[in-house]
Amino acid sequence: MNFNFFEFIDIASFIFLTYGLIIISGYIFLALYSLFELRDYKRKNNFKDEVALLQSSHLPKISVLAPAYNEEANVIENVRSLLTLDYPSFEIVIINDGSSDNTLDSLIKTFDLYQDDVLYHSPIATKNVRAVYSSRQKAYKNLKVVDKENGGKADALNSGINCCSHEIICCIDVDCILERDALLKLVKPFLNNNKKVIASGGIIRVANSCIIEDGRIIKVRLPDSFIDRAQLLEYFRAFLMGRMAWSRIDGLLLISGAFGMFDKKTVIESGGYNPATVGEDMELLVRMRRLMRDKKIPYTVSFVPDPLCWTEVPKSWKVLHRQRNRWTRGTIETLSLHKKLLFNPKYGVLGMLSTPYWMFFEWFAPIIEFFGIIFLLLMFIFGQINIQVFLVFFGVVYTFSVLFSITALFFEEYSFQQYKKPKYMLLLLRTALLEPLLYHPFVMWAAVKGNVDLLLGKTSWGKMTRTGLSNPSKPNID
Amino acid sequence: MLDHNMMLLHLTMGNLPFYISDLPVVLEINLVMTMVFVVLTILLLSLILYLRVHKNSQNHRRKKLNLFIIDFINNYLFNEDFDKEKETRNFKNRHLRTSLDKQIAIDQILVFAENLKGESSASLKEVFYGFGLKEFLLTKLTSKAWYKQAKALNVAYQLNLEIPMTLVDSLFNTNYKKLRQQAFLYYLHMSTENPLGFLDKVEIPLTLWEQIYIENGLKSYDGETPDFSKWLHHDISSVVIFCMKMIADYNQFEHIPILLRFLHHQNPELRQQAIISLRKMEEPELLPILIHNFNEETLLIKHEILKTIGKIGSEKHLKSIGKFMVTEEPSLEVEFKKVALQKNLEASHFLGANFNTIKYDNLPY
Known part of the structure; x- marks a missing residue:
């Protein structure tokens, strides 16, 4: 040759x-x-009359699921912030995923929790749930804490899905900050669609350097450091360009694990989150979509571009490396698990x-x-x-x-x-x-x-150290 | 094939300046693309700058004009020496020249309208007409852009402005959901006797969001509460479901016999809503029918039946259901036990001997 x-x-x-x-x-x-898509969204949502709808008793009830692992430092403030969301009927389910710190104790003490012998059906297999707690205080009656053996984020969310009461679930990261009207805005596509909506995702905004009080963004500020700003630009590209476009052609494959709403029945039918992958958010959505296609049920996945959820992005190169490494592995795992989809006109x-x-x-x-x-x-x-x-x-x-x-x-x-x-x-x-x-x-x-x-067979999540958003002056501990 | 591609590229690049066209074709393409990207970047940056300046100048104009309008309206409403006709004409000619100006005026009038009733409200309408905003609104309403029409309807119902109903009628079945919602709300607010008359003309199913909008609109409706049973035989099931909800919300107990008939309807969604509405109204005739039908029902409705027993049933009702539950879904078992707990009963006394607790299916991953 x-x-x-x-x-x-x-x-x-x-x-x-x-x-x-x-x-x-x-x-x-x-x-x-x-x-x-952005133009149409702006046109459709240029009215101020939606807040009044919060008084309706016919809005569907929502379960907000937030897994927590060693979140002792911030969990109380985060839960307090979640409790003040504007929505007529919702419950908050915090899943303590076998934390080795005092996450559970501080929750029990602060919210006056007692072990509740609540009955629930577990259609999804999970690690052992030790107890479910409810509050004696009326003010926290919509708070539930699930204490379980450590099994990772996917397993924790699955426990939450098993234990929660409502048919629409909103899965969030416990340390993210939601806008007050986030639930109403995210649930809207479920209610205003002629097709069955199986999931709806929201845009994730970067909270680094923003001024935060009582778990709310008071003032939006541009991050101080270059690495934070570079991620901010990346989020603009991913959400405002990527996901908006995929949403328009109904081809979304990923709803961020930090903030997404799902139809519980479809999630359960799909088998829940897959604990064997590090990209559980993407894998679940792909599996749900696949299920609907296989069953020939018309459906859609929606995306809301309003800034509803704010999160802290990695502040150090080391943590960023771990995060991106994991995202890549998650993508490959999902694509490998669902290789049947590739170029399949069905x-x-x-x-x-x-x-x-x-x-x-x-x-x-x-x-x-x-x-x-x-x-x-x-x-x-x-x-x-x-x-x-x-x-x-x-x-x-x-x-x-x-x-x-x-x-x-x-x-x-x-x-x-x-x-x-x-x-x-x-x-x-x-x-x-x-x-x-x-x-x-x-x-x-x-x-x-x-x-x-x-x-090489690496399957771990990698430690994601966060400094916490409640006090911006706190030093980076990573 | 490669040569052929190179030829094509050379042909398309034939008119390029010499310092580019002398390079190998791969480099030529790259260089041209670099230049295109630079030009596009500059264009986008200019657009960003333009947007900034445009939005800022709009906000500046809005702030300034709002002050004038607030001052004008306060004088119009409360200053007896104010020459209304002359001042209105002057204000219109001096300040309301562009579409933005008119939109700002409308927005400010809406703010006043929210807080004023009776005579003052009528005066506001005079201001609106005096500023020539009705013509502006009608132009929007007859425009081809759905979002302009929707905005115009929104303003019209908030200010109780009469517009030709023929313009609104055609919008009840439009595919633009926001426009349809505004058309419903306009009809509802402007009607004196039949606020839900538009339901007769609806041919596309109502989404749950639209139902909530209508429900909310009814809360501020001043006239007599409509008789919701009028639409219980509508062709579209979502309209029927909405009316069943409203019958329960507005305690229209006289329609219970019709709702009871829905318990035998072939559409499970209608049966389910009938159960929910009758449960809300605590109808005693409901449970015997539900228990009789239990074994034939869908899983979803079985859950509703159990919830109903939990709310308005007794030990006897729970016992009658227990015997049907031998081979049912595990989620039903949980619901059953919850109801038993609620009633301080031991669930195992009522459940069949073969009743098994939860089994896991093989998960799909």
């Missing part, structure tokens, strides 16, 4: 170019669809667009990018390309990354304009210029490492 090195370079260049062009076209379509948009997109653009993209960079460097080192060529390749990737972030900034400006100060806009612009150089290579490496770790 005659191997021609120059031909190989040509072919490789064209492969990278074609891949790049496909990615660019994909992103352009996402941007356009998001723009239309599953419609899900099979022909969503799963291929996730495979090629979310799973493969960091790997291809990594090898692309290695390839470019090798060519440069072996004198196959000169500095001009190197700069041309670098230029196209860099300008596209900046364009993508600026597009997301434009969407934020067009839709909710949370960062009003001109100084914030300049800082975000600077972040958009620096992010492809300083931040993106890091998350790309974390994703590549996630692939390697999965091959």
Whole structure:
């Protein structure tokens, strides 16, 4: 076999170019669809008459499920904040997932809890539930605490699903901050749709540096550090561009574990969260969608772009690395578990667009990018390309990354304009210029490492240290 | 194939400047794309800047005009020396020139309308007409954009403005949900005798959200409460369900016999709602029928029956159900035991011998 090195370079260049062009076209379509979706959402929700609906006794009851593992420092304040949500009928179920600190004790003491011999059916198998607690105080009558053996987030949520009373469940991270009207806004798609809605997701906003009082965002501020701001831009891109677009074509594959609402019956029928994966949020939604398709029941998954849920993003590179590593493993696990969907026309948009997109653009993209960079460097080192060529390749990737972030900034400006100060806009612009150089290579490496770790059989979540949002002046303990 | 692609690319790039077209084709493409991205980035940045400036100037205008309008309306309502006709004309000519100005005026009038009743409310309407806002509203209502129509209807019902009903009638079955909701609310607020008359014209199912909107609208309706039984035989089941809910909410006990007939309806959703409404009204005839039908019912309705026994039933009713529960779903067992506990009874006394507690199916992952 005659191997021609120059031909190989040509072919490789064209492969990278074609891949790049496909990615660019994909992103352009996402941007356009998001723009239309955001425009329509704004038009539909430009009325102030919905608050009055909170007085209705016909709104469905909601169970808010929040797993807690070693959350002693913040759990009380978080629960207090959840108890003040504006919704006529809801219960809060805190699942203490075998915490080794005093999470349970402080909950028992603060909310005057007693062991309740409540009866419930457990359609989903979970680790042993030790006890279910209710409060003696009327003010906390909608609070329930489930104490169980440690089994991970998915297992904890499954216990919550078994124990909760209502047919619509809202799964959240206990440390996230919800806007007062979050439940009403998230439940709306369930009630205002001719198709059965199996899930509805909300946008996640970055709370780092925001001013928080009594578990509420008082003032939205742009994060101080570069790493936080880079993640903020990333969230804009993921939520305002990505998920809005997928929502428009009903191809959403992921509803963030930090804030999502589900039809309990469909969740149970699908088997609940899968404790064997680290990407349990994505895996559940894919399984639910698959079930509905297999049963030929018309359904939809909805997405609400209002800023309803605020969370703390990793403040250190180490924690960020762990998080991205886990996300990558979760994506691969889900795609592998549901490989039957891939290019399967039986599953419609899900099979022909969503799963291929996730495979090629979310799973493969960091790997291809990594090898692309290695390839470019090798060519440069072996004198196959000169500095001009190197700069041309670098230029196209860099300008596209900046364009993508600026597009997301434009969407934020067009839709909710949370960062009003001109100084914030300049800082975000600077972040958009620096992010492809300083931040993106890091998350790309974390994703590549996630692939390697999965091959090596790593299955752990990785410790996610958070400093807590209630007191912004607290030092980072990680 | 590769050569063919290169040819095509060369052809399409034939008109490029020399410093680009002299490069290898892969580089040419990359360079062109870089330039396109830079141009697009600059364009988007300009758009962001424009949006900022535009929103800020709108807010500035809103703040300024609001002060003028508040001052004007206060004078109009409470200053006896105020020359209403002349001042209105002057204000309109001086301040209400653009669509934004008119929209700001409408928004401010709505704020006043929320807090004023009777004579003052009539005066506000005069201001509205005097500013020529009715014409502005009608233009919106007849526009092709659904969101403009919806906004116009929203303003119209809040200010009790008469608009041709023919314009509203056609919107009861539109696919734009928000527009449909506003049309319902307009009809409801403007009607003097039959606030739910629009239900006769509804041909598309009501969503639960729309039902809640209508329910909420009825709370502020000043006229006589409608007779909800009028629509219990509507072709659309969601309309029937809504009326059953309202019968219970408004305690229209005289319609209980019709609701009881729904317990034998072939549509399980209607049967379920009939049970819920009759349970709310604590109808004593309900339980014997439910217990008789229990074995033939769907799982969902069996749950409703158990809830009903829990709320208005007795030990005797629970016992009658127990014998039917041998092979039922485990979730029913839990519901049954909950009801037994509620009544301070030992559930095992009533359950069949083969009754088994929960089994796990193989999970799908």
